[in-house]
Amino acid sequence: MSGQNIFFQWIFWQFFEVPKNILKAWRNFLKFNLNYFSIPLLLKTFFSPWRRYKVSYGKGFDFGRYFEALFSNLIFRILGAILRSFLIFIGLLVEFFIIFAGIIVFFGWLVLPALLIAGLIFGIKIIF
Secondary structure, eight states: OTTSOHHHHHHHIIIIIHHHHHHHHHHHHHHHHHHHHTHHHHHHTTTSOGGGOOOOOOSSOOHHHHHHHHHHHHHHHHHHHHHHHHHHHHHHHHHHHHHHHHHHHHHHHHHHHHHHHHHHHHHHHHHO
């Protein structure tokens, strides 16, 4: 590569090396976001009680205590599902933002040389 013309080195760098690195970084951002919001784990434990809160049914069978524990555990599971759905929604919203930003950065990098040349031509036309 060192024996090539500097223009061809720049072309290779601009259109092959850096876009490959941009795609790697983009993938890392997407993986990090999934891990940060724990979306796969939240989906696996969607109906688990929130923060593992659980009311014991106690020993023996007391009708009132049984329904109190059943109702409390049901509330904790519903609360867990609501909060997990909110966190999943926020995580997926950030994921879509990362996808959109990655598309802009990737194609912006590829179009950057054309914008530079167009800006130079436009600037020269304004001057003269």
